[in-house]
Amino acid sequence: MSKKDKSFEVLMGELETLVSTLEGEDLNLDDAIKHNEEALQLIKLCRERLDSARQKIDKLVQSADGEWQKQPLD
Amino acid sequence: MAQLPELNNTLSVSQITGHIQHTLEQDYGNVWVKGEISNLTRHSSGHWYFSLKDSGAQLGSVMFSRQNQSVRVEITHGMEVTAHGRISVYAPQGRYQLIVDQMLPAGQGDLHLAFEALKKKLDGQGLFDPTRKQALPPYPDRVGIVTSPTGAAIRDMINILSRRFPLAELLLIPVKVQGEGAAAEIAHAIEIFNQRQDCQVLIIGRGGGSLEDLWAFNEEVVARAIAGSSIPIVSAVGHETDTTISDFVADRRAPTPSAAAELAVPDKIELDNRLSNLGQRLQKNILNRVERHEQRLNAIQGSYALKRPVLMINQASQRLDNMQDHSLRMVKEKIGNYGSKLDGFEQQVKALNPLSVLVRGFAVLSKPDGKIIRSVNQLKVGDQVQVRLSDGEVQSTIDSLNSKKK
Known part of the structure; x- marks a missing residue:
């Protein structure tokens, strides 16, 4: 699953895990730098998501055949 | 008596x-x-x-x-x-x-009695038990809403949800929130959301009204639907002072629909701050790490264990240099010696070569038998002599002889 497909919650979760891993001691410098870069990318991605989000609002209505369908809320 | x-x-x-x-x-x-x-x-x-x-x-x-x-x-x-x-x-x-x-x-009084009776019954069955409450997700992808599509409540919720967390999609199941059949519609909508499982949190509610207006949210069918929901539910019915059975059963109770919207999603500004904070922590962490490693590196570099080989190498290298200089000098000296010796030999050889004398204009006289003539006394007038010059020979005859007087 690429980062783009992940939900905001998953991204935030990964970010928080990365930061606490980094703040733990037993990590070599190479891994720390790798983790750090990854975390910075995640922060950027989360920010972009927040900034670019346009709220999508739908309603669910039941059609004649009893199926529930999504429609944009006017 | x-x-x-x-x-x-x-x-x-x-x-x-x-x-x-x-x-x-x-x-x-x-x-x-x-x-x-x-x-x-x-x-x-x-x-x-x-x-x-x-x-x-x-x-x-x-x-x-x-x-x-x-x-x-x-x-x-x-x-x-x-x-x-x-x-x-x-x-x-x-x-x-x-x-x-x-x-x-009296009519409302009956509702109150019914309210108290249902509350007591459901409480007795453990539906209000705090341990049953589900935690709300911190960053929901999609928020389900069960309320009337018209009216202030849905508008208030959309406003707040859009402002705080536009990332979450909103999905509304429009229902009647009062009157005949309202409770059944609300309960059904909760069940539909539970079948779909595409929302991580639900808000059910409506704006303020009389006790009768809010009554659907006091009905057992709604209470059961809330209790049976695997998706966490925020209940927001009426105003601050109104309390319904829904509020007791739901995972969270919000005093108003607006407040429910605030509970259901995080605030963008707070999130932004949180991200900044994480960024700062990261930066501080990596700087600390690099600094620590640098210190360690410096300490290792300064340590005797590492210094000793370096010293040894330096010393050896110095000795090598010395030796190289020395041998060069020796070789040069030797070459110099040979050189001057050769020069000497050359001089000698040159001096001994009679031809070199001839070049300067001298001549060697010899008799026809090749005997070199060193004195006038070896000759008499009429003798044939060979005159040797640097570039050839001449035959000549002696015309006169004058010996030097001593």
Whole structure:
């Protein structure tokens, strides 16, 4: 699953895990730098998501055949 | 005729009144009474004095000003009401009365009784148990809403959800929130969301209204649907002061629909701060790390273990340099020596070569037998001699001889 497909919650979760891993001691410098870069990318991605989000609002209505369908809320 | 009393069985008036007071107040400390208002007096102190009566009895009642301020309907003589309160004994006059703390017109009173009964029943079944409450997700992808598609509640919620967390999609199942069939629609909508499982949190609710307007949210079918939901539910019915069964069963209770929207999603600004904070922590962490490693590196570099080989290498290299210089010097010296020796030989060789003398203009005379002539005395006039020059030979004859006088 690429980062783009992940939900905001998953991204935030990964970010928080990365930061606490980094703040733990037993990590070599190479891994720390790798983790750090990854975390910075995640922060950027989360920010972009927040900034670019346009709220999508739908309603669910039941059609004649009893199926529930999504429609944009006017 | 009663028997004469024994002294220690006799009670004083105060004593028996005290017993009656204790008994009544204990047994009737929390009662709902239905009756008709009569003899209503609104005292200048703000307290209301009246009787509740029916065809067979009447009950003196008082409702103090603090409590009667919350009565929303106009109470009039002859009105059928349902009153909640406690029986109290007024000892100086030997009277008991109902101290009313809540009063509703009879129809509403019935709803209240139904409310209390259902609340007690569901509470008894553990539906309000705090351990059943599910935590709300911190960053929901999609928020499900069960409310009326028209009205202030949905608009308020959309406003707040858009402002705080536009990342979450909103999915509304429009329902009737009051009147016939409303409760069933609400319960069904909750079930639909649970079948779909595409929302991580649900908000159910509506704006303010009368007790009857809010009633759907006090019905058992709604309470059961909420309790059965695997998706966490925020209940937001009416205003701050309204409490419904939904509120008790739901995972979170919000005082208003707007407040529910705030509970359901995080705030973008707070998130932004949180991201900044994480970024700062990261930067600090990596700087600390690099600094620590640098210090370690410096310490290792300065350590004797590493210094000693370096010293040894330096010394060896110096010795090598010295040796190289030395041998170069030796070689140069040798070469120099040979050189000058060769020069000497050359000189000698050159000096010994008779030809080199001839070049300077001298000549060598020799007899035809090749014997070199060194003195005039070896010659007489008429002798043939060979004259050797640097570039050839000449044959000549001696014309005269003059020897040098000593």
